[in-house]
Structure formats: C-alpha cells, structure tokens
C-alpha cells in the first residue's frame with residue numbers, strides 16, 4: 001500500500017509519520033469537541049490554519065478535508 005497522504009510505501013493506510021499525526025488529531029478532537037463544541041470539519045480547518053500545527057498534522061488534516069465522506 002501507499003500512504004494516502006504522501007504516497008510512501010507503507011503496510012498501512014498511512015506511513016508511520018502520518019499515522020502518528022492522524023492518531024494525535026483523533027485524540028485531540030475528543031477533547032476539542034467537548035470543550036469547544038467544534039464539528040469535525042471546523043476542527044480540521046483549525047488545524048490547517050493554525051501556524052503552530054506541525055507539517056505532518058497539517059497534511060493529514062488537509063487530506064481528511066479533501067476526502068470527507
């Protein structure tokens with residue numbers, strides 16, 4: 001398989017770096033959605049626009065925004 005974000009060869013849906021970033025995003029959303037009542041989409045936009053977000057998380061957030069079900 002190839003990482004859905006960067007197309008690196010990986011046995012999973014995401015490579016190790018993007019998998020880590022994805023895990024962090026999911027984990028933090030649990031907190032944010034309770035604390036700030038944010039929707040998934042608002043939250044992803046927040047990540048993309050936040051200058052303090054790491055590049056890996058930003059790439060994953062952009063990818064998730066583009067591929068909303």
Ligand SMILES: [Zn+2]
Pocket residue numbers: 003004005006007008014015016017018
């Ligand atoms: Zn990747």
